[in-house]
Amino acid sequence: MHDHRKLGRELDLFDTDPLMGAGLPYWLPDGAAVRHALEEYVRGAERRAGYRHVYSPVLGKRELYEISGHWSHYSEDMFPPMDLGGEQVVLRPSLCPHHALIYRSRAHSYRELPLRMAELGGMYRSELSGVLGGLTRVRAIQLNDAHIFCTPDQAADEARAALELIRRAYEALGIRAARYRLSLPGPGGKYVADPGMWQRAAALLREVLDDSGVPYEAAEGEAAFYGPKIDVQIADGAGREATLSTVQVDFHQPEQFGLHYIGPDGAKHRPVMVHRSIIGSVERAVAHLIEVHGGAFPAWLAPTQLAVLPVSDAEMGQAAGLVRRCAGLGLRAEIAGADHGTLGARIRAARLVPYQAVIGAKEAADDHVAVRLRDGRRLDAMPADEFLARIGALVDAHSTELWDGDAAG
Template identity: 70%
Template structure:
């Protein structure tokens, strides 16, 4: 049914569907979100916030700029400045658009004293970060200069690292299932074989022992999860090894969507501490994790995988109401209002906009269509039509809308499905 869409990559299809676009006056690698795309993005952001809250994360906000000194301490300035925007002088100080959220979160942790009883402390933020990408590598939503990253950091004791990283991996796998996308592979990204650590001219900060321990912990996580993976020397971040969860685009090109990283460096660089059970101060380990990576790359993948026919909870328009004639227009407006009250994204395809068949075809990507004719109006009912053309039995308006609202809530519907399985 959707062949005409799935033949395109996300750059073409996203513009045809009115999801995003760009303008030379804004600049390359700086796309803007149109209403339909903004609806997908907002649904994804709400989903992430709910998933993280249930997993024990505390959500925070931090500024998108910081003093150059902040990134000198974190190591970004010496190891990553080629990918950062140049400093701006403000009030006699140099400030920089952040390339990452982790230094801000390290400072948040440091701002309060902590006991071992508080750990693991899970902190998350969906925030902006900026990369000075070359024009030649920019493309659609997959490679941009400004992105919203679903970032999170777990501050924990050493003996908690493996369990916390494994839990983060399970969150990632669940999010991918709910989004209807599949990982193309798992990579354990390691330092180069001939890596030197701590040397100012080296690509990597820290010491060899910490790197080896971090790599062993992540390897243990992948083995425990029963996932096939390959090791990629030279692909680690400058501060530690990482698990990269790969995806594949319509052209067969692989990229990283989600990551889990173990970091001994930044806790040491920022002097992070917690009071242990022995009454002494100890240094936490910092786990970086991104469940869906950047919102931009996640939506690009969703566009290509689903060809515009998004899962109901992500669809820009979840319900289209189609009055057959002018006589049903008033009821159509009432149905739309009640649907909005239930949190649904709804539109009316008015009777004067064309034949019923033409309107059904025009709105074929909507998960639900509600046709209202004289019979439905008299009965106070809806005749729902699904995206695949299947028609559901007519049911009272309130019942129909409640069922759609449940189906459009990925977490509630998954919980009910699990409860049914347990009951069986």
């Protein structure tokens, strides 16, 4: 497995600058393309699963985090408050208090539940300089977050559905879980003091894991301060584990924010808040993808999906036309013309690109392309439109396969 800190810079995906500060990487165009494709995949998967997307501010009043419990249980990991107009505001360490307020802003009936609210939003954590590194430990985080507000008897089904979304995402990304962990409270005072709440939430998550049939281990001391969680662990080449995806059950914040819905009896009832993240932070997800794939991303994620290689300057017009057709189809293509070296050198330079379309005089005359796949296979020359349709279908399906049929060797 590769080191994403080294390879990510070599591939011009991301970098850092001392004037921006430690733990604050910036994304270069190729890295931004990977990130955008990943974010759009997640949004699409969430929409199909019945989520609605929101945007919320990255700042909140200190009082907001006092109510949620973050200030008393988590303030050492938060940035200091800023004085603003006689009030103190804080860069948020989490999105859940904002989503609780959005839920609270409107009346809700049991008929609306479960209400699934999702956001790809920024949050900020005051990590110590010594633990920062690459994209895995940063101070500005883009989190794929969602909160499901549901009745108590819906919570287990929603948590199970979240685990299935995570499973399908890992399949599309070409990654695997190292293990599943049931994260429980441990000794110490960082947790909300409500033993009954903890027992109820842990029992629900055990049921979900048992029903899902995935092996898991319980780990004390790894829970969130407000509730237990399922952590989906990934591992790097050295076997070091990190949490990528989570499913959490929260009875605490609905109580703290006074959330309710009107039940069939006409009375107010307290919803359960299920937190879940399919890919965790975009930064950590991309770091893992770089290391797993060595920069040879699945075609739907690749920053450049198709390298167009005209044999000589005479085919440049045909090559430019093919790139324009790709743009119209939502495919990312670039020309590597003869001024970039010999054809062999250009093919080697594009070794991480999923598809290479070579255009010689005959192909240009017939509107065909000679296709090379990243794995070394060569396909018979085919009409350009057919080729683009076939790779477009694979990209749209978020497939990890390079081709959907037999290819000549």
